Amino acid sequence: MASTEGLVPITRAFLASYYDKYPFPPLSDDVSRLYSDMASLIQLLALQSPPSQGEASLIEEANREPPHKIDENMWKNREQMEEILFLLQPSRWPVQLREPCTSEDAELSSTLRHLKDNFDKALTAMISFQSKNSERIFSTVMTYMPQDFRGTLIRQQKERSERNKQAEVDARRQLAQLGSATGVYKTLVKYLVGVPQVLLDFIRQINDDDGPMEEQRERYGPHLYNLTKMVTAIRVSLTLLWERYDTFKLNKNQMNLLSEAVIVYTSEFERFITFISDVFANSPFFISADTAGTLGSRENEEYKEIIVQAGRTYEVSLMVESENSYIAWDFSLVQGKISMDIGFCVEYISASGEKTLILPYHRYEADQGNFSTLMAGNYKLVWDNSYSTFFKKTLRYKVDCIPPVVEPTN
Structure with missing residues (x-):
């Protein structure tokens, strides 16, 4: 486990300075021009024959703004791309293209084969990017994780997550939803105790609306959003065209438009993915406190000590604001020669003051644990020394309330 001493999570200010060194050369002007022309082609195809319910949903999607997060756009x-490659399989072509009788159909058939090659290459670049980026994040997390059962559990979870994602791809589901799927970071908060504080801070802050990733979205998001809109327009165009090919044939200009749109999109997407891969590969997750301007320890990261007198209890109250948050604790008794234990339980306090025991009473010398709360409200962690007649006990503890966390997305 690598040391995290003196480190803090990346900040938005730091990323702003870092990204200054990585300006993205703007997309080709052809992207906006061709997107506009593809939108006009979609309108023309929709006028040729009223769109089906499925086609109307696709057209509506093409008219919506892309998601805000980088990962969801990826x-x-x-x-x-997967859907376009499905449409570009010769078995999915209109019969006139599979068995061309005219020179125009033969020319389009030949063009489609070349366009499929373009998308095959772009998709390969995309898959490679996602795989390497996921592995980089996972490796960074594991570097700072305690080398115990938590590491094994998180690794198993990652493997399950990857299998689930591949199953989604194989089943041709809505892949864009995977951009906001939970992953390794969600699992991490289930095993909080013993995890370095800097890693927990990173998890809390990374997806804030004005957090570090927002700088990335503002810098590079608009370029990717335009590519998302363009590839969606290409898919919608092909979908509508295949259903209307018996009554609507592309003229020479429209055929050139489709070809140019695919070539420009795949070329610009590969350029963007190569650029952003380099940016991500060199971007740190953690920086020194000096760099972040946050020298000095934070009180809420320190353990506290309290003497629990014989015959007394000691309580810590926590307010949980979000459902499915986690209450985490780490406590031990400062031992002398005599082995000691102390009772411990967790209670929920309703608005009317009624107490509900959510973690049963048990006696410990020390404990590291967490509890996923079922509802928002007030909670109490109670250490009980009331059964002791003579011995006061020095309790060393740290407790925290962690809001629900999903896998950081860009």
Whole structure:
């Protein structure tokens, strides 16, 4: 386990300075021009024959703004590429293209094969990016994790997550939803105690609305959003065209438009993915406190000590604001020569003051644990020394309330 002493999570200010060194050369002007032309082609196809319910949903999607987060856009692009490659399989072509009788149909058939090659190459680049980025994040987390059961559990969870994602791809589901799927970080909060504080801080802060990743979205998001819109337009165009090919044939200009749109999109997407891969690969998760301007320890990270007198109890109250938050604790008794234990339980306090025992009373010398709360409200952690007649006990403890956390997305 690597030392985290003196480290703090990346800040938005730090990323702003870091990204200054990585300006993205703007997308080609052809992207906006071709997107506009593809939108006009979609309108023309929709006028040719009223869209079905499924087609109307696709058109509506093409008219919506792309998701805000980088990762969700990546999955959206992958989803559209998968769907386009499905449409570009010769077995999915209109029969006139599978068995061309005219020179125009033969020319389009040849063009489609080349366009499929373009998308195959772009999809391969996308899959490689997602795999390497996921592994980089996971490796960073594991570097700072205690080398005990938590590491094994998180590794098992990652393997399950990857299998589930691949199953979604194989089942041709809505891949864009995977961009906001939970993952290793969600599992991490289930095993909080003993995890370095800097890693927990990173999890809390990374997806804040004005957190570090927002700087990334503002810098690079608009370029990716335009690519997302363009690939969606290509998919919708092909979907509508295949259903209307017996009554609507692309003229030479429209055929060139489709070809140019695919070539420009795949080229610009590969350029973007290569660039952002380099940015991500060199971007740190943690920086020194000096760099972040946050020198000095924070009180809420320190253990506290309290003497629990014989015949008394000691309580710590916590307010839980969000459902499915976690209450985490780490406590031990400062031992002398005589082995000692102390009673411990967790209670929920309703608005009317009624107490509900949510963690049964037990006696410990020390404990590291957590409890996933079922509802928002007031909770009490209670250490009980009331059964002791003579011995006061020095309790060393740290407790925290961790809000629900999902896998950080860009």
